[in-house]
Amino acid sequence: MATCREFINTEFPLIDDDVKKYVEGILADGEDFENGNEVYEAIGAVLHEMSEKSEDDIRNICDQLLNMMKPNHRSVINGPRKMLEAPIHLGTMAANLETEMEEVKSIWVQSRDDNFRVDAKKLEKAEAKLQQKQEKRSEIKAPTIAPVLQSATASQVTSKKDNKLEAKGSNKTQDIRIENFDIAFGDRVLLQGADLLLAFGRRYGLVGRNGLGKTTLLRMIMCKQLRIPSHISVLHVEQEVVGDDTPALESVLQCDTIRENLLKREKEITSMINKGTGDSTLSAELTEVYAQLEHIEADKAPAKASIILNGLGFSPEMQARATRTFSGGWRMRLALARALFSRPDLLLLDEPTNMLDIKAIIWLENYLQNWPTTLLVVSHDRNFLDTVPTDILHLHTQRLEPYRGNYEQFDKTKTEKHRNQQREFEAQQQHRQHVQEFIDRFRYNANRASSVQSKIKMLERLPELKAIDKEVEVILRFPETLPLSPPILQLNEVSFHYTPEANIFKSINLGATLESRICIVGDNGAGKTTLLKIIMGILAPTSGMRHTHRNLKFGYFSQHHVDQLDMNVNSVELLQQSYPGKSVEEYRRQLGSFGVSGDLALQTVGSLSGGQKSRVAFSRMCMGNPNFLVLDEPTNHLDIETIEALGKGIAKYTGGVILVSHDERLIRMICKELWVCGNGTVHSIEGGFDEYRRIVERELLEAQSK
Missing domain, CATH: 1.20.5 (Single alpha-helices involved in coiled-coils or other helix-helix interfaces)
Incomplete structure (x- = not known):
């Protein structure tokens, strides 16, 4: 295992400690793996998240890990192959085999030595050990197994007039009207008797608490289970781009099928003319192809695609790279770029800001404000919803309620x-x-x-009026802390690198106290998570000094905490695993302080929504009574109400806070100091987030003018 551990550290220098322990736990049962494919199935998905390596690279790494665990291993599939030299009569062969087996059995029984008899106790012990090992392996793998989802179903009422227009092909409307429809998820009804009207050219924000069916509604529209006019093109950005050897820029250009087909036909006609084909119609057709290419401004397409990719964070060098070299997060950005470039009649976006840094979010907000067709977006980013939508659709009590204006209105x-x-x-x-x-x-x-x-x-x-059903307010209560005398936390002339050729940080000087409310911002890949690990002592500086108070106790919430929870136990049992020896009442009180109470605390973690899992992760983090919180992208799974509650909870917290987030509203709610990470350094900005936003917008304008 030591060799495997060193190899993993070399190949994945940025790997999180928790993830590393998880991978090592799976590899500890190395003798259970038959080939490299089984190793890839067990840990491949996790390794993809830790790096930008391609699938082939990860598979090669898994093969090397198997060879380290089993140096003499040879992958044999279905035994050695044999070539038959003559026809075989299967009936005769079976009869002979039965006779031979009887003879072998009798010989074995007569000549068997007592020394070769199986020791029953040893056999029982070996079986118990094998069962224990299999149980351990299944426990380690459990967090990566997603709960089996039931399929969603939809039904709707359509008018005879619309059906006739659709049958004749004369329905040319660009508006989308879905009336009196129901959506159920298994036995649970999500929407009942709902109406949805999307006017062409307007931008709709779909909001509502987690678990009410927003994502399911988008999928029902995309897969045409909810019927819309057939001539309206729909695109749902949900899955990442499949990696292959196609360059990123070319992958975006391929979305314009009209342009691609015209260019392909142009090459075919030109080739035939050059070969001397005497068809007189070819020249006329080529002229028509050129006219169509000019009409759609085909020559400007590469520049438009490059602008979109650049806005989403792809440098010129990255735009020329093959799609298979990108990690899952970057492939999702590529899928978003393809959608923006292709401009469907109806664009469906589900949490588009989750994979973007602040610079890319600001660019996307500006870009979507001029979106020419219909947009329906699900987002929990309050600032994004204040900037982009012209209308809000509120999903509650199994129906949709439309409002004019942005989220604030x-x-x-x-x-x-x-x-x-x-x-x-x-x-x-x-x-x-x-x-x-x-x-x-x-x-x-x-x-x-x-x-x-x-x-x-x-x-x-008298009409029957009903009282307003008030949504339960989410409250997050962080633990009380005792004051500590300064200095609390200091980094003096700290430098860090994974390889001597590439410095991540050089000579940074930073400090924090229990009153600190610091937000770290910067482009993806600038080293924000690495800086957090240096602050907590997970990574040691290559030079310089890190000083901390002897009683300083960190509470760390990483981007992967929610995904690493044990999905097969309930929330109370999860806290018992991490902090054994306390009473059930104490565990439930801790969960209740983060809104996980009643029967919710007894549900398996896998059955909870993303926001509820995040609250369980917060609860576990705070069970150790930390006096300094380090939060890395804590809002990814939270709805707007829970993000508000997180901001209020942190505001009341008496310890220190360092936060990495791209949620502008949360940053404005709690942060008093802004650290900008990039170009090998970290510096504080006077003027806070407003000044940082002005800097980013200025950079975007300069990039567009070039």
């Missing part, structure tokens, strides 16, 4: 609307009570019989 309108509805409900309840008292008082009074009957009919005619 929606929030104000919804709050005022609910306040008015509640007032109307309360006024009606008082009126009902007053009328009912009159009825009860004079019910048996003959002189008032007509009045009583009139009042009863009036009550029956």
Whole structure:
């Protein structure tokens, strides 16, 4: 294992400690692997996330790991191959084999030595050891196994008029109207009797709590389970681009099938003309192809594709690289670039900012503000929803409610609307009570019989108003901390590199206290996560000094914490595994402080939503009572309400906080100091996030002008 550990450290210098332990735990059962494919299936997905290596490179690494664990291993599939020299009669062969087996059996029974008899105790011990090893392996692998999902189903009512227009092919509308539709996920109804109207050219933000069915709705539209006019092109950015030898820029250009087909036809016609083909129509067709290429501005397509890729963080060198050389996160960016370049009639985006740094998010916000067709986007980034959408669709209580304006306007309108509805409900309840008292008082009074009957009919005619169902407020409570005398944390002339040829940081000087609220920003790959690990002592500086208070205790929330939770146990059992010896009440109290209470705490972790899993991860992190929080992209799985709760919880926390995040709203809520990471250095910005945003926008303008 020592050899494997050194090899992993060499190939994946940025690998997280938790991930490394997980990989080593799987490799500890190396004798169970039959070939390199089994090793790849066990750890390949995790290794892809840790680097930008291609699939072939990862498979080669898995083969080398197997050879280290089993130096004498030879991969044999279905035994050695034999060439038959003559025909074989299978019936005769079977009869002879049966006779031979009887003879062998009798010889074996007669000549068997007692020394070769199986020791029952040893056999039982070996079987127990094998079972224990298999159980251990299944426990280690459990976090990577996604829970089996039930399939979603949809139904809708369509008008006869629309059906006739669709059948004739005369439906030319660009608006999308889906009326009276239902969506269920297994036995659970997500939407019932809902209506969805998307006007062409408008940008819609789809919002609602986690787990209500926003992503499912996008998939139902994309796979045409919810019917829309057949002439409307739809694109859902959900899966990453498949890696091959195609350069990134060429991969984007290939999305324009009209341009690709015209260029292909141009080459075919030119080749035939050069070969001397005497068809007189070829020249006319070539002229027509040139006219169409000019009409769609085919010559400008590479520049447009390059602008999109550059905005999403692809440098000129990266644009020329094969798609197979990119990691999953960069392939998702490439999928987004292809969607933006192809410009479908309806573009569906699900959390597009999760894979982007702040510079790319700002570029995408600006780009989508001029989007020419219809856009439907699911996002939990409050600032993105304030900037991009022209309309908001609120998913709640199994229906969709449309609002004009961005998220800020929606929030104000919804709050005022609910306040008015509640007032109307309360006024009606008082009126009902007053009328009912009159009825009860004079019910048996003959002189008032007509009045009583009139009042009863009036009550029956009153519309039935319902009280507003208030969504449960999410509250995150971080532990109390004791004050520490400074200095708390200092980095003096710190430099760091994985290889001497490439410095990540050089001579940085930073400091933090328990009052610090620091946000680290910078481009992807600038070293933000590496800096966090140096701060916590996970990585040692190659030069310089790191000083920390002897009582400083870090709480670390990494990007992979949620994915590394044990999915087969409930939340209480998860805390018991990490912090054994406490009472069940104490575990439940800890989970309750992060909104995981009641039956929710007894559900298996795998059945929880992404936001609920994040809260469980926060709860486990804080069980050790840290006095300094280090949070690396904590908002990726959280809905807007939980992000707000996280900001409020951190504001009340008495310890120090260092945060890496691209959520502008959260940064503005809590951070008092901004560290910009890039070009081998880290420096603080005066003026905070506003100044950083101005710098980024200036850089984007300069890049566009070139």
